[in-house]
Amino acid sequence: MKKNRYALLIIALIVGLLASMTFAVMVGSVDITPRIIWELLFxxxxxxxxxxxxxxxxxxxxEIRLPRVILAAIVGAALSISGAAIQALVKNSIADPYILGVSSGASVGATSVILLGAFSAIGNYALSFAAFLGAIFAVIIVFLLARVNGRISVVRLLLAGIAISMVFSxxxxxxxxxSKQQGGIQAVMHWMLGSLAGAKWSNLGIPFFIFLLVFTLLLLNYRQLNALLLGEETAATLGINLDRFRIFIILFVSLLTGVIVAVSGSIGFVGLIIPHLVRMMVGSxxxxxxxxxxxxxxxxxVWADMVARIVIAPEEMPIGIITAVCGSPFFIWMLRRRRYSFGDGE
Incomplete structure (x- = not known):
């Protein structure tokens, strides 16, 4: 019975996603009907x-609306599964994908391109490449600092992530x-708050492929993720090599988050609140x-990006502001719920 309920929920969400994406493509200064969208797609x-x-x-x-809407869907899905995996890894309900220093490392890379012209030889790919490079570099440092006697300490992982984030920030x-470049400073601030304005078909391939890869690997290892929630001793008695599995999660989640931040900037709260919402709906x-x-x-x-496009039209609001406005009240409400604790499905 539960399986049927979950299957119906997934089907309903897929239909809801397609409807949301169709509506998002319709929204703009030029009126577009659903029939035109689907006719062109077919x-x-x-x-x-x-x-x-x-x-x-x-x-x-x-060329303009559909790539952006698809990128919004990929980014939202990727940040959500990354958040869910990281929360299981550290068994901490306030962890998110950026806790490993990914966002701050990417910000250094992006800022060096926008203000200093780094990697200008690779043209349009300079920003994404530098942001990804910065993100992975930050994660490597955090990973090395978190190792104690050849093993990864969860406490040190969290502390190292916070420390490296502060240094890179x-x-x-x-x-x-x-910097004396006013335009460059504004571009950096806009990027740091998240933006999908640069979405193009050429930007979608790598994020989509990495998302599919990491999603599949995490789904194949769902039993190990479930075991992490039960505690280290229980997971070890079930035959799970904790250090190897933690390295696996850190590497692939960091890869996914780094790629996503490189194309979208830093979009907060998605990886934090969505897994919470899901666990309250369906359990752990x-x-x-x-x-x-x-x-x-x-x-x-998809909806957050739609609001970002229209709320101060014809200007565009950084999507990170929208996610923060939506996420903060939810997080405060969740903290006030006395019955809710990490791992509960209530």
Missing amino acids: TKLGLSLETTVSNPQSIIIW AITNFMLMM NYKVVLPISALIGAIFL
């Missing part, structure tokens, strides 16, 4: 030969303070938590 996929979609409509949908702030079984987190995270960020 034509592009080779499922239909005839189309009444005009060339301007085709450019607006296919200080470096970013120093570069901003020393990661076989269910992971797919539902991915779908709800995707829907949430």
